[in-house]
Amino acid sequence: MTDTDFADRAAIADLMARYTINGDRGKLPELAACFASDGVLEFPGASATGRDDIVRVLSSGPRNPLLTLVRHHLTSSLIEFEGADRATGRTYFQVCTNAGLDHIGIYADRFVRLGAGWHIAQRQVRIDWQSPDSLFRRFEARH
Secondary structure (H helix, E strand, C coil): CCHHHHHHHHHHHHHHHHHHHHHHCCCHHHHHCCEEEEEEEEECCEEEECHHHHHHHHHCCCCCCCCCCEEEEEEEEEEEECCCCEEEEEEEEEEEECCEEEEEEEEEEEEEEECCEEEEEEEEEEEEEECCCCCCCCCCCCC
């Protein structure tokens, strides 16, 4: 593995951390900035294209007033490069709330290097399990 490979992997790991932490803190414009300008976010029951649409979709709908703490934890991640400016990734995640372990799943990503660095071109959020005591709306689990 070259120094460039390490630098690119570190840059993508930083990108995923910025997405996660900004989402947990409710900083949706900062989360959306992790995407390419025409980036796509897909999750159970919704999808959005472009940064403004991502903010709009993530901020729409009711929020459970009992949900006062959200922490996404990224676990195993496999990044595979497709040339110098494209990569794919699969990353497991767990979401804890003030009710405990809430749901788990996988991010299936396509990344693109743009002038300002690495961005998410497409993220598909797949939910594998959700607690019966979840504070989020019910997701359809994909197995």
